[in-house]
Amino acid sequence: MTVKTERPETMRKVLEMLEKKQKGNRVFRYMEDSRIIEISAEQFFRDIRRTAELLETYNLAGRHIGIMGRNSYGWLVSLCAVFWTESAAVLLDREISSDELNGRLTKTDVSGIIYDSEVSDTVRKAGLCGEISRIPMEKQTADEEENNDGLSFYVSSRHISEIQKGMDKRKTGHSGDSLACIFFTSGTTGGSKAVMMSEQGLTAGICHRINDRGFHSLLAVLPFHHLSGFSSALNALYLGAEVCIASDIKYFYRYLEYMKPDYVFVVPSMLGMLARKLKNGGPNGRNLGWDLHLINCGGAEFRPEFLQMLLDRDITVLQGYGASEAGAIGFLWEMTPDRPDTIGKPPAEMEIKIIDGELYVKSDALMTGYYGEKEETEKVLRDGWYATGDLCRMDEDGFLYITGRRKNLIILSNGENVSPEEIERKLYQYNDISEVMVCAEGELITAQIYPAYPEESTPQERERIQEKIREEIGHYNRNQPVYRQIMKLRFLEEPVGKTSSGKILRHRSQEEQKNEC
Amino acid sequence: MNVKELKQKILEVIMESTETELKVTEDTTLYEEMGLASVEAYVLLSDLEEAFGVRIPASALRNVRTAGDLCTLVIGEMS
Numbered sequence: 001m002t003v004k005t006e007r008p009e010t011m012r013k014v015l016e017m018l019e020k021k022q023k024g025n026r027v028f029r030y031m032e033d034s035r036i037i038e039i040s041a042e043q044f045f046r047d048i049r050r051t052a053e054l055l056e057t058y059n060l061a062g063r064h065i066g067i068m069g070r071n072s073y074g075w076l077v078s079l080c081a082v083f084w085t086e087s088a089a090v091l092l093d094r095e096i097s098s099d100e101l102n103g104r105l106t107k108t109d110v111s112g113i114i115y116d117s118e119v120s121d122t123v124r125k126a127g128l129c130g131e132i133s134r135i136p137m138e139k140q141t142a143d144e145e146e147n148n149d150g151l152s153f154y155v156s157s158r159h160i161s162e163i164q165k166g167m168d169k170r171k172t173g174h175s176g177d178s179l180a181c182i183f184f185t186s187g188t189t190g191g192s193k194a195v196m197m198s199e200q201g202l203t204a205g206i207c208h209r210i211n212d213r214g215f216h217s218l219l220a221v222l223p224f225h226h227l228s229g230f231s232s233a234l235n236a237l238y239l240g241a242e243v244c245i246a247s248d249i250k251y252f253y254r255y256l257e258y259m260k261p262d263y264v265f266v267v268p269s270m271l272g273m274l275a276r277k278l279k280n281g282g283p284n285g286r287n288l289g290w291d292l293h294l295i296n297c298g299g300a301e302f303r304p305e306f307l308q309m310l311l312d313r314d315i316t317v318l319q320g321y322g323a324s325e326a327g328a329i330g331f332l333w334e335m336t337p338d339r340p341d342t343i344g345k346p347p348a349e350m351e352i353k354i355i356d357g358e359l360y361v362k363s364d365a366l367m368t369g370y371y372g373e374k375e376e377t378e379k380v381l382r383d384g385w386y387a388t389g390d391l392c393r394m395d396e397d398g399f400l401y402i403t404g405r406r407k408n409l410i411i412l413s414n415g416e417n418v419s420p421e422e423i424e425r426k427l428y429q430y431n432d433i434s435e436v437m438v439c440a441e442g443e444l445i446t447a448q449i450y451p452a453y454p455e456e457s458t459p460q461e462r463e464r465i466q467e468k469i470r471e472e473i474g475h476y477n478r479n480q481p482v483y484r485q486i487m488k489l490r491f492l493e494e495p496v497g498k499t500s501s502g503k504i505l506r507h508r509s510q511e512e513q514k515n516e517c
Numbered sequence: 518m519n520v521k522e523l524k525q526k527i528l529e530v531i532m533e534s535t536e537t538e539l540k541v542t543e544d545t546t547l548y549e550e551m552g553l554a555s556v557e558a559y560v561l562l563s564d565l566e567e568a569f570g571v572r573i574p575a576s577a578l579r580n581v582r583t584a585g586d587l588c589t590l591v592i593g594e595m596s
Contacts, residue, residue, distance in 0.1 A: 249559045251563050253560065253563070269554035270554070272554065272557070273554075276536050413554060414554060414556055442552075443548075444549065478579055480579070482555040482578050482579060485579070488549070
């Protein structure tokens with residue numbers, strides 16, 4: 001029997017549908033130390049409405065509202081409240097610096113920001129303090145105790161004065177084309193790009209059954225500020241399941257043992273540690289107290305060496321392939337040992353074509369473009385098709401295989417994309433660096449540096465400059481999350497190879513370096 | 518337990534948690550020699566928390582490269 005897919009036009013209507021669908025159910029669990037907190041659908045929607053009323057009171061409804069913090073119940077309430085008020089959610093990585101935060105908020109015309117206590121320093125140092133008011137939001141748990149989410153608002157003083165004048169600029173009646181969400185993805189040049197998702201793009205990416213495997217409980221590990229993070233959680237609710245929130249990846253094993261989710265989204269870098277734990281873990285990790293039946297692994301290239309071990313423990317493995325710009329409808333394929341390196345076949349909701357070896361995709365979930373970057377948008381969105389930048393081939397049975405990347409992007413096994421140009425641009429602030437090329441050696445981000453040696457410098461002078469560069473790289477690293485830090489440094493004897501137009505010859509330079517080693 | 522014994526105990530927890538075959542010393546690098554992914558380093562923190570009764574914020578990993586750095590971190594939290 002085919003289950004009908006109900007797909008409302010806007011996220012507000014999706015939430016109204018979910019409220020009816022999940023009535024009487026438990027929808028979330030999360031942990032505080034060893035205590036499991038349970039959230040009913042009734043409480044969830046009560047909290048959404050309360051937060052939505054707060055947004056209305058401060059005249060933020062209908063505007064662009066930033067959300068920044070760790071994965072938490074409060075984060076999801078905030079997101080849904082933004083949708084409820086037909087505003088646009090601007091999702092911010094909690095690990096960015098204050099300067100980056102300031103840049104992103106300015107770039108996307110944000111009027112207010114909801115943030116948790118862990119990033120309060122970052123928000124305070126972002127240079128917003130002079131113009132904004134901080135309004136703490138009280139959250140109630142089921143026991144009527146204040147929880148530790150510590151969500152707060154920064155609202156620009158301009159809007160406070162508008163409230164005082166009694167002005168109401170709230171837009172009403174979002175349609176499918178209205179902007180619902182902005183999130184950031186690494187561009188191939190310059191800084192991050194702000195991806196725009198319309199209401200219908202989001203609803204298409206959440207209200208589908210591609211993921212329908214009869215699971216009961218999803219452990220939400222992926223960061224919520226990524227499209228796949230929050231959309232997989234909302235899709236789980238759409239499918240009638242509950243969501244266990246992994247607030248701190250440190251306690252990943254604890255969540256598996258205490259909350260016993262049967263489904264978890266992971267990235268390839270987690271497969272190795274899962275494999276180690278499950279070695280003597282028994283079927284579904286039973287010996288460890290787990291009840292794991294299904295793993296979805298995506299964000300980077302799958303590691304097939306772990307597949308058989310997982311299958312031997314009665315764990316089904318799905319591989320997810322997609323791109324943020326393509327939206328939350330992507331490939332989802334059950335891995336089998338006979339084809340461990342395929343991304344599978346596209347779902348029915350997606351069309352594909354391959355042009356000059358590059359994969360193009362089309363679905364209702366595609367982005368509408370990059371915010372404020374028409375030219376960059378036109379490079380990748382053409383006639384409703386998104387150019388993924390991934391090179392692929394199809395076998396005679398219709399299975400697809402990724403064979404390379406057209407874009408110059410480092411894709412780490414933790415699912416994060418790192419733009420080498422973006423890091424190079426930051427390193428050029430150090431005057432001792434004449435030229436730099438960033439690449440990855442395995443999982444380690446590596447900087448190949450040609451120092452700014454003075455003419456006829458002595459070996460001692462060169463060593464001193466190299467030591468100074470090491471300190472400067474250390475300084476850069478201290479302001480970066482671990483996955484974006486430069487782990488290896490190579491000093492070049494000659495400048496980096498370039499084309500006649502001055503572009504770095506990345507592949508040739510890496511090959512030359514390998515030969516030198 | 519003196520500092521030397523404490524460090525040895527920390528190194529033992531690191532080896533047990535990561536199930537590495539390396540003989541880990543204070544100079545052993547987590548990401549290069551041990552080949553840990555960043556997520557594995559985060560999960561390692563929780564084993565250290567449990568073993569030594571401390572709380573280590575994930576942000577502390579930004580300054581950690583070696584097993585010795587982790588020893589310094591744990592001992593710092595204990596005192």
